[in-house]
């Protein structure tokens with residue numbers, strides 16, 4: 001596994017756990033040092049235990065030595081990042097191409113090279129061009145990953161589907177064998193062209209981003225009309241053609257995948273002069289949502305927010321991960337701090353480097369000290385420990401308000417407790 005991030009590490013550990021010999025290689029020495037002493041460099045429930053178990057069983061090893069890792073492997077998974085290029089919507093494939101050059105350099109016998117990273121359609125062909133000198137040794141296939149951070153181990157073990165993009169029978173059979181312990185438990189295994197597999201990944205993420213954006217826009221309409229968005233989600237989601245998941249209104253979508261993959265899909269389509277206008281609107285609407293919700297905070301607190309105390313509960317883009325990439329908090333907190341608000345935040349995954357230099361922004365290491373004395377509590381991420389807070393008991397300020405961006409609490413209960421409470425797309429009972 002080249003790249004021991006959220007995808008490479010979880011996949012490597014899980015492949016080891018079903019009996020394979022796995023070498024995880026990363027250029028980041030810090031990560032490899034941590035892993036070699038049994039500590040996961042990322043927060044992912046259950047991962048530490050699996051690392052230890054498979055490391056002790058000698059099925060799993062960690063190294064920065066890519067030469068040795070490539071030489072000893074039959075199947076090489078490329079799991080490095082594919083971020084958006086700065087100032088563009090294009091995908092930065094430089095990490096993938098660096099891996100390809102290393103694979104070319106160090107491969108001395110037949111290998112299957114698998115892109116598990118999310119790569120634009122046509123990347124497999126580009127890799128083949130790089131490998132042309134050793135084309136008899138290196139077969140390139142696509143096997144996009146669909147795991148979700150926070151649920152990554154479960155998702156890897158019980159995926160809805162395993163997609164293999166290749167026309168090479170031998171390579172497909174090897175992948176089938178590798179995944180047999182997983183498909184035996186009922187996961188669908190299907191093959192398509194390499195380009196097809198590459199596109200499936202982008203198309204899935206863009207579709208999910210569209211669902212989120214759609215329900216978020218409907219929530220805006222509900223707020224104006226006194227309709228409850230949760231009834232709408234249930235009403236439309238009960239239709240089996242639509243399905244109820246990804247229909248919970250809340251903050252803008254964020255994370256390391258949806259923002260970059262929606263852009264990546266448009267950029268790929270642009271190359272073929274295809275206008276993906278739906279996805280373009282989704283990106284625009286999602287960017288506007290961050291501003292809209294930030295302005296809502298303004299409105300709840302009154303126009304002058306100087307010296308107002310705002311306490312954030314959760315700053316990651318979703319619970320059970322420490323991943324901050326493209327989280328709504330990264331835009332909201334600096335903006336509110338600039339306007340003079342005093343920000344506290346608490347996140348169960350710990351303090352964030354991203355906020356260390358933000359003026360008047362302090363990390364608190366528990367809910368109570370975070371919320372004490374707040375004028376406004378913004379509930380941004382639905383970590384379990386935020387689901388049953390006795391606000392009255394901890395805030396110690398009679399005038400505090402709560403803005404629940406995840407609709408975790410009942411507006412009726414809040415009203416009964418005389419707490420000014422705002423949520424997303426639900427009738428305002430204040």
Ligand SMILES: NC(=O)c1ccc[n+]([C@@H]2O[C@H](COP(=O)([O-])OP(=O)(O)OC[C@H]3O[C@@H](n4cnc5c(N)ncnc54)[C@H](O)[C@@H]3O)[C@@H](O)[C@H]2O)c1
Nearest residue numbers: 003004005006007026027028080081082095117118145149
């Ligand atoms: N994070 C997710 O939830 C998720 C889910 C599905 C697919 N993906 C896709 O998987 C890919 C990886 O995502 P991630 O979140 O795991 O990324 P990440 O940034 O967490 O990890 C990438 C790792 O690759 C290492 N790396 C980069 N270049 C290297 C090289 N030449 N040699 C060795 N190591 C190298 C980096 O040091 C880093 O540790 C991306 O394409 C992403 O879109 C991510």
